[in-house]
Amino acid sequence: MNPITPTSLALSLLASTGFAQSFTSPAGLSSTEGNAVFYASTNRRYMGIDATNTNQVATIKSFGLRRDKGVASTAGASTVDLTLTIGETNMGVVYSEFDKNFLPGKSTLVFPKKNVNWPDWSLPSTTPAPFDFTVSLVTTYVYVGPSSKNALVWDLKLENGTNTGNLLDRDYTSYSSGASTALGSGCSGFSLTAYMRSNGAGMPNYGMRLLAGVTNAPASTPVALSIALTDANATIPGICTTVHALPLAILPLGVSSTAGTVYDVYYQTKYDMALNGISLISQAFASSGGALTLSNGRNTAMPTSSATTGHDACYLWSSLTTSPNRSTVFTGGSILVEFGT
Numbered sequence: 108m109n110p111i112t113p114t115s116l117a118l119s120l121l122a123s124t125g126f127a128q129s130f131t132s133p134a135g136l137s138s139t140e141g142n143a144v145f146y147a148s149t150n151r152r153y154m155g156i157d158a159t160n161t162n163q164v165a166t167i168k169s170f171g172l173r174r175d176k177g178v179a180s181t182a183g184a185s186t187v188d189l190t191l192t193i194g195e196t197n198m199g200v201v202y203s204e205f206d207k208n209f210l211p212g213k214s215t216l217v218f219p220k221k222n223v224n225w226p227d228w229s230l231p232s233t234t235p236a237p238f239d240f241t242v243s244l245v246t247t248y249v250y251v252g253p254s255s256k257n258a259l260v261w262d263l264k265l266e267n268g269t270n271t272g273n274l275l276d277r278d279y280t281s282y283s284s285g286a287s288t289a290l291g292s293g294c295s296g297f298s299l300t301a302y303m304r305s306n307g308a309g310m311p312n313y314g315m316r317l318l319a320g321v322t323n324a325p326a327s328t329p330v331a332l333s334i335a336l337t338d339a340n341a342t343i344p345g346i347c348t349t350v351h352a353l354p355l356a357i358l359p360l361g362v363s364s365t366a367g368t369v370y371d372v373y374y375q376t377k378y379d380m381a382l383n384g385i386s387l388i389s390q391a392f393a394s395s396g397g398a399l400t401l402s403n404g405r406n407t408a409m410p411t412s413s414a415t416t417g418h419d420a421c422y423l424w425s426s427l428t429t430s431p432n433r434s435t436v437f438t439g440g441s442i443l444v445e446f447g448t
Contacts, residue, residue: 129169129447132259133278133418133440134159140235141278141443144175149187149268150427154205154434155441157259158198158312158419161252167193168247169447170218170261171238174228175276184227185270191218193248195257198313198419203320203371205423205432207361208260217244220264228273235276238445261444264427279440280417282306283410290338290388290404294347296323299391299402300371301332303409306439307378309417314378315409316438317387320371321402324363325395332358335388338404351404352390360391370433383411414439 131137132155170191174180194214202208226239250259282304293299301319308314317334324330333354341350360369386409391402422441423434 129445130160130163130165132157132160132261132444132446133420136278136443137445138235140176141276143277143279144178145275145277145442147172147265147271147273147275149271150266151264152205152425152427152432153263153265153442154208154423155261155444156196156198156201156208156421157441160259161256163250163252165250165446165448166247167217167244167250167446167448169241169243171241171445171447173238173240173276173443173445174232174236175274176232176234176236178274180228180272180274182228182270182272182274185225185268185273186222187225187268188220188266189218189223189242190216190220190264191242191244192262193217194260194262195250195255196260198258199375201373201375201421201436203373203423203433203436205262205425205434210257213257214260214262215246215248217246217248218242219245220266222267225268225270225273241445241447266427276443277440278418278443279437280306280309280414282438283412285408285410287408288406290351290406291349293323293402294400297367297391297400297402298322299389299405301389301405301407303387303407304438305378305383305410305412306417307412307414309414310419310439311378312419313375313438315382316373316375317389317407318371318373319360319389319391321360321363321369321391322367324367324369324391324402325393325400326363326365326367328363328393328395330360330363330369330391330393332360333390333392334358338388338406346399346401348401349404350390350401352388363393371436373436373438382409385409
């Protein structure tokens with residue numbers, strides 16, 4: 108019997124899965140028009156995070172965008188400075204700060220900044236339009252979804268465009284937000300914002316989420332989130348404010364900035380009908396000078412969503428002048444792109 112080696116195992120995986128032909132993100136939309144439009148403004152950064160293609164094994168050699176055909180475009184031929192990075196992430200935790208959405212060692216600058224031609228999108232075309240704004244990558248990216256289970260990330264910068272009226276195709280179904288009520292106040296203005304959101308069954312693997320962020324935390328300090336099912340409303344000697352969330356679970360939020368800010372983190376989980384309407388109590392905490400510092404508490408409710416369409420994908424966008432580049436995370440779909448192999 109031949110021994111099983113790492114090489115033979117890898118070859119077996121590739122043979123059973125097969126290298127992908129060109130594929131869209133979100134998946135399966137090569138011949139289907141998206142349901143929404145998105146504006147390709149210049150001097151912006153765009154990011155798509157896609158967990159719909161984890162069955163793909165692909166050596167990605169090109170990246171393409173297509174125009175939206177639901178809205179008439181008057182955009183003529185133009186040029187733009189384009190920079191592209193491709194990588195991978197864990198979609199169970201998505202950050203509103205772009206740069207945090209890459210796993211360590213899982214990002215590659217595949218197209219360094221270069222001035223490229225954008226086609227004339229005012230001309231007639233089929234519906235959907237072809238992916239005709241395409242760049243061949245300077246560095247290919249190898250994605251092995253079945254073994255990594257990582258979501259695929261594309262990170263695009265567009266600068267100095269000579270036409271800002273190009274309209275991109277997008278396929279997207281929006282989320283619902285639940286009620287969020289503040290409980291008390293935090294130490295020295297330490298403030299927590301938290302919400303629960305749902306895309307319903309249309310986003311089966313990541314359709315429910317808790318998002319949280321803080322301001323006025325101790326500067327440059329690790330901050331975590333305590334989660335409970337009931338409000339403890341407890342006064343504890345030595346603690347600077349009321350304890351609301353005696354922890355059933357603790358989630359790391361990250362290290363605060365020098366201004367004491369941690370921008371929103373989105374903790375995502377599978378859609379489960381039984382969780383519709385559930386309430387959670389949350390409270391952020393940090394250790395400052397050896398003392399425990401607490402934020403206000405939050406009582407958040409999971410909304411009921413009846414959505415049955417959507418994708419296990421999301422996108423972000425930001426002006427390049429925003430520092431750090433950050434965005435609301437728009438879950439339920441993305442700007443449509445094509446990865447060529």
